[in-house]
Amino acid sequence: MNNYKSHPEPSNMLPAGIPYIVGNEAAERFSYYGMRAILMIYMTQYLVNSSGQLAVMSENEAQGYFHLFVSAVYFMPLFGALLADGLFGKYRTILLLSLIYCLGHFTLALDNTRMGLLLGQSLIAIGSGGIKPCVSAQIGDQFGLNNQHLMTKVYSWFYIAINVGAFAAMLIIPWLLKHSGPAIAFAVPGLLMLLATVLLWLGRHHYTHKPPAGMKFIKEMCSQIGLKRLAKLASIYGFFTVFWALFDQTGSSWIIQAQKMDRMLWGIELLPSQIQAANPLLIMLLVPLFSYLIYPLLNRCFVLTAISKMQLGLFLTVIAFAIPSIIQMQLDEGFIPSILWQLLAYVLLTSAEVMVSITCLEFSYTQAPATMKSFVMAFYFLSVALGNLFTSAVNFLIHNIDGSSKLAGADYYWFFTGLMLITAALFLWVSQRYHETDND
Incomplete structure (x- = not known):
């Protein structure tokens, strides 16, 4: 019988399990984004x-399959949350x-055929997607009433850990693919995922292990209150589908665009796949900037809520x-713009x-009923899945x-830009009628 604690310790300090969770996340994100960066x-x-x-x-075929894979990754959180x-x-x-996640990486490393791609990505989708809602919700489980005030900052630093791993991976793995081939390029992320698994296991006695709700979870999910809560959140999450339909194109259409641009930067020609590293680097810079400067300044002008942050973000x-729509117009006319223009787009998108x-990570946890934390996180990730499924279908x-193509050149990018504008306007109207739920 394992002597795991089931309740947070009454402390106003950082929970002891947080460093293991954050370290696990950094290594896992290296493995995922390293693999994804070179797809x-x-x-x-x-x-x-x-x-x-x-x-x-x-x-076009690769872009369609790329977004199908990402969509599968973000559908699987529902499976992980149920477990x-x-x-x-x-x-x-x-x-x-x-x-299972580790097996997927090593399958990609050993088999470079379409069958290997399908099997490897399927295993990775099950593993990566399945753990997503659990890791995010596990952070919240570590906090009690005395140290709950630290949760916002921990979620921010958790997000930074994600991007430390992603940044390193997006620089290293494309280079390995070019100079060492796909076997090595896919094996290294596999080793990092193995490290992530070991870190998770090492911290097992430091975590607060909230027991599964079992039938109580099913009953609450299917209850009138549970269904009402999910429907209420769906009215918000639905709009993020379009956000993710655009955002995840940094791994597909933006790479295709970068191949045609002048990628010389400080005397170094970057690989098209390495441009993605701008996003995690900017996250590490912008998270503290927003937390300690921009949000406090905005809060002086008006009451800054989770909803208003998301309104501005859209x-x-x-x-x-x-x-990138304007960049593509330049490319269509025969010009070769500097990659600095795409980097500017990364600053705004990040x-x-x-x-x-x-x-939304913190918002999802606070709005979820006590027995449905992982499931509500998975419900949010469903918006990412649907967004990528939409992009794949397009x-x-x-x-x-x-x-x-029926949407050739810049028309493709302007289509998504216009769709995002309509979505942001509709969200502004709908979200004004949303009232946050107090789970205390």
């Missing part, structure tokens, strides 16, 4: 058939799915995506991410048989 280049330049001959995908809240608890669920996304995504639908 577009891998599928269009390195994929082989069973005979070992090149059998790569077209750009965590209904059966095994968060720690055991994370540990089990982390092992409108900022419109401006951010207008920049600022929007801080206001939307970080805010890419497949606009692709003509002759290889041309």
Whole structure:
């Protein structure tokens, strides 16, 4: 019988399990974003058939499959949440799915065919997606009434840990792919995921292990109150579908665009996949800037709530995506813009991410009933899945048989920019009628 504590200690200090959770997240995010960073280049330049001959995908095909994979990753949190809240608890669920996650990475490293890609990504989707709501909710479980005031800052630093891992991975793994090939490039993220699993296990006696609710979870989820709470959150989360439809294109259409731009920066030519590293780097800079400067300044002008942060973030996304739209107009006319213009778009898009995504992590936990923390986190991640599914569908639908596109060039980017503007305006109207729930 394991002597795990089931309630937070009455302390006003940082919970002892937090460093293990944050370290686990940094290593896990390295593994995920390192693998994801090279997918577009891998599928269009390195994929082989069973005979070992090149059998790569077209750009449109690869972009469609990229977003299908991301969509699968973010659908799986529902599965992980059911396991965590209904059966095994968060720690055991994370540990089990982390092992499956490791297998996915090593499958990609050992098999560079489409079959290997399918199997590896399926295992990674189960592992990575399944643990997502559990890790986020596990942070909240570590806090009691005496140290609950530290939760906001811990969620911010948790998000920074995500981006430390992502930043390192997005610089290193594309370089490994180019210089050492896909086997090494996929094996290294696998080793980091193995490290993440070990860190999780080492901290097991420091965590607060809230037991799974079992049938109580199912009953509460299906109760009138539970369904009403989910419906209420759905009225907010639905708008984030479009945000993620745009945001995750930094891993697909923005890479394709970067291939055609002048990528010389301080005398170094960056690889197209490495440009993505701007996002995690900016997160590490912008999170403290927003927490300690921008939010306090805005709060002097008006009452800054979670809802108002997300409102501002969605409108900022419109401006951010207008920049690659303009860049593409320049490319269509034969000009070769500097990658600095895309980096400017990253600054604005990452600022929007801080206001939307970080805010929503904490918002989701505070709005969730006590027995449905992981499930509500998964419910939020469903918006990411649907956003990527939408982008994937758009890419497949606009692709003509002759290889041309129904939304060619800048029209593609302006389509998403306009869609985001409409979404932000609608969210502004709907969110004004949302009243936050007090779970205390």
